[in-house]
Amino acid sequence: MNISEKILALASGREEVAPGEIVDARVNVAMVNEITGPLAIEAFRKIGVKRVWDKDGIVMVLDHQVPADSVESAILHKIMREFAKEQGTRLYDVGQGGVCHQVMMEKGHVRPGELIVGADSHTCTYGALGAFATGIGSTEMAAVFATGKIWLRVPSTILVHVTGRLQRFVTPKDVILMIVGEIGADGAIYKALEFAGPTVEGMSVSGRMTLCNMAVEMGAKTGIINPDEASIAYVESRTSKPINPLRSDPDAEYEERLEFEVSSLEPQVACPHAVDNVKPVSEVEGTPVDQAFIGSCTNGRTEDLAVAAAILKGRRVKEGVRLLVTPASQEVYLEALKLGLLEVFVKAGAYVCNPTCGACFGGHMGLLAPGETCISSSNRNFVGRMGSPEASIYLASPATVAASAVTGEITDPRRLMAEA
Amino acid sequence: MIVKGEAVVFGDDVNTDVIIPGRYLTTLDPEELARHAMEGLDPEFPSKARRGVIVVAGRNFGCGSSREQAPLALKYAGVRCILAESFARIFYRNAVNIGLPVLECPGVSGMVSPGDRLTVNLAEGKVRNDTKGLTFQALKLPEFLLNIIKDGGLIEHLKRRLGRRGHV
Ligand code: SF4
Numbered sequence: 001m002n003i004s005e006k007i008l009a010l011a012s013g014r015e016e017v018a019p020g021e022i023v024d025a026r027v028n029v030a031m032v033n034e035i036t037g038p039l040a041i042e043a044f045r046k047i048g049v050k051r052v053w054d055k056d057g058i059v060m061v062l063d064h065q066v067p068a069d070s071v072e073s074a075i076l077h078k079i080m081r082e083f084a085k086e087q088g089t090r091l092y093d094v095g096q097g098g099v100c101h102q103v104m105m106e107k108g109h110v111r112p113g114e115l116i117v118g119a120d121s122h123t124c125t126y127g128a129l130g131a132f133a134t135g136i137g138s139t140e141m142a143a144v145f146a147t148g149k150i151w152l153r154v155p156s157t158i159l160v161h162v163t164g165r166l167q168r169f170v171t172p173k174d175v176i177l178m179i180v181g182e183i184g185a186d187g188a189i190y191k192a193l194e195f196a197g198p199t200v201e202g203m204s205v206s207g208r209m210t211l212c213n214m215a216v217e218m219g220a221k222t223g224i225i226n227p228d229e230a231s232i233a234y235v236e237s238r239t240s241k242p243i244n245p246l247r248s249d250p251d252a253e254y255e256e257r258l259e260f261e262v263s264s265l266e267p268q269v270a271c272p273h274a275v276d277n278v279k280p281v282s283e284v285e286g287t288p289v290d291q292a293f294i295g296s297c298t299n300g301r302t303e304d305l306a307v308a309a310a311i312l313k314g315r316r317v318k319e320g321v322r323l324l325v326t327p328a329s330q331e332v333y334l335e336a337l338k339l340g341l342l343e344v345f346v347k348a349g350a351y352v353c354n355p356t357c358g359a360c361f362g363g364h365m366g367l368l369a370p371g372e373t374c375i376s377s378s379n380r381n382f383v384g385r386m387g388s389p390e391a392s393i394y395l396a397s398p399a400t401v402a403a404s405a406v407t408g409e410i411t412d413p414r415r416l417m418a419e420a
Numbered sequence: 421m422i423v424k425g426e427a428v429v430f431g432d433d434v435n436t437d438v439i440i441p442g443r444y445l446t447t448l449d450p451e452e453l454a455r456h457a458m459e460g461l462d463p464e465f466p467s468k469a470r471r472g473v474i475v476v477a478g479r480n481f482g483c484g485s486s487r488e489q490a491p492l493a494l495k496y497a498g499v500r501c502i503l504a505e506s507f508a509r510i511f512y513r514n515a516v517n518i519g520l521p522v523l524e525c526p527g528v529s530g531m532v533s534p535g536d537r538l539t540v541n542l543a544e545g546k547v548r549n550d551t552k553g554l555t556f557q558a559l560k561l562p563e564f565l566l567n568i569i570k571d572g573g574l575i576e577h578l579k580r581r582l583g584r585r586g587h588v
Pocket of ligand 1: 064099100101120122295296297299356357360361378379
């Protein structure tokens with residue numbers, strides 16, 4: 001069996017499972033944020049069960065609209081706090097956490113071999129540590145709160161094997177954008193994507209998160225990577241709970257195997273208004289931008305901020321362009337502070353703000369006006385995602401975003417740095 | 421279960437940001453969500469849907485976020501059923517869980533024009549285009565999903581189960 005099948009077999013108390021089978025699985029951890037949590041809480045109350053199945057199995061995070069930007073969001077936050085208090089569940093309040101997926105990883109709530117559901121589509125990010133993690137909706141989450149169980153169809157798996165050494169300023173984001181372009185927005189619906197190969201093994205946990213994060217952009221149920229020394233060291237430094245890393249058998253079966261060689265890969269850009277509308281940066285260089293955004297669960301980590309700072313150091317954001325930088329969590333914020341990255345951003349003329357989903361989701365800050373263009377390190381460029389339906393969003397790596405903020409037009413970071 | 425309505429037709433990859441944008445998600449009122457349903461694609465949609473419609477769409481309907489507000493907005497806007505070539509999986513589960521019928525229906529986009537009158541037999545997975553006089557077969561819903569829809573959604577379904585067994 002492959003890793004996804006093994007985890008689902010374990011979670012449903014079976015020796016073996018096969019793609020297509022429907023299993024009734026026990027959930028290890030369930031996550032909600034303030035956009036999906038209040039609806040889940042409301043639905044949970046309707047079921048009529050008094051206590052959640054396991055208070056330690058539930059993690060709640062305020063991240064989408066923090067600090068509260070309106071009375072409505074303040075009410076959502078309050079509903080979350082009251083529920084956490086009543087049930088004894090863990091809540092990461094304003095100032096304690098950051099973007100939910102980053103917090104889940106950093107705070108040791110993600111462990112290999114476990115089944116995790118989150119009421120957020122990018123829950124698939126946790127596959128970076130070898131957990132089987134998938135997004136669900138609020139009503140379903142209420143049922144998980146009550147029962148600790150969920151039905152799942154065992155997905156077939158596409159193995160994505162990546163080889164080759166990435167060039168300088170070409171990043172895991174460029175790899176995953178290229179893969180999304182190849183597989184397409186619906187190319188992996190109902191399936192699992194297992195990322196493997198030397199390039200993936202050579203990536204930090206942060207880079208692996210960027211890969212798995214965008215699995216859902218191909219319709220996948222999850223993205224997952226076999227745990228190795230690097231990911232196990234990450235987990236062990238963050239939890240004292242025992243772990244059970246499961247790995248794909250050497251003779252595991254896959255529906256399909258895709259091979260990619262990335263040593264000559266150019267930086268990639270997903271063009272408006274679809275995540276799979278991916279082009280090499282050379283085809284869109286020169287497109288003027290009004291706003292640039294570095295942050296989100298895709299690319300708001302220290303590694304991402306560091307590559308952006310390397311480009312922005314001693315340079316300035318182009319007059320007429322605004323650059324927003326949002327560390328993905330309090331931990332990242334502090335690290336970036338200690339490393340002097342925040343100073344680089346501020347000196348370059350960037351707007352640095354608190355950990356939040358913020359501009360990624362067009363909820364409460366950094367919104368776009370009609371006719372404006374944004375280049376963003378996040379994961380979705382749908383119509384209206386970041387504000388006006390008449391705005392355009394390009395997705396790229398933090399390096400490409402930083403380089404574009406300097407020149408005011410979409411720019412290959414390799415070229416900018418070669419000219420220096 | 422039989423569902424009838426006029427068809428409203430959309431293309432491929434209709435995502436949750438166009439179904440209901442992030443900036444409206446602070447409300448818990450489904451009627452308010454419904455007023456913005458499909459705003460990114462067709463601002464007239466809520467007035468069209470009010471009399472009860474069946475949405476017909478291409479591939480990957482509902483892709484994007486896990487926001488349950490997306491199927492809720494459609495349901496409260498007046499959508500009685502969604503027929504698509506394929507669905508994004510989280511949207512599909514969410515729709516079933518809130519009691520909005522969804523049927524995977526390969527080939528459907530070629531057989532329906534906007535405004536056609538449709539009759540859907542959910543239990544049999546049969547769709548009839550009454551305007552064009554065509555009948556075609558969708559993928560049948562597994563029985564346990566059909567039961568959730570029949571009960572009006574997962575919460576009602578669980579309540580019944582709990583009622584019978586007294587515990588979860
Ligand atoms: S950063 Fe963006 S994609 Fe990630 S959880 Fe927040 S809103 Fe969703």
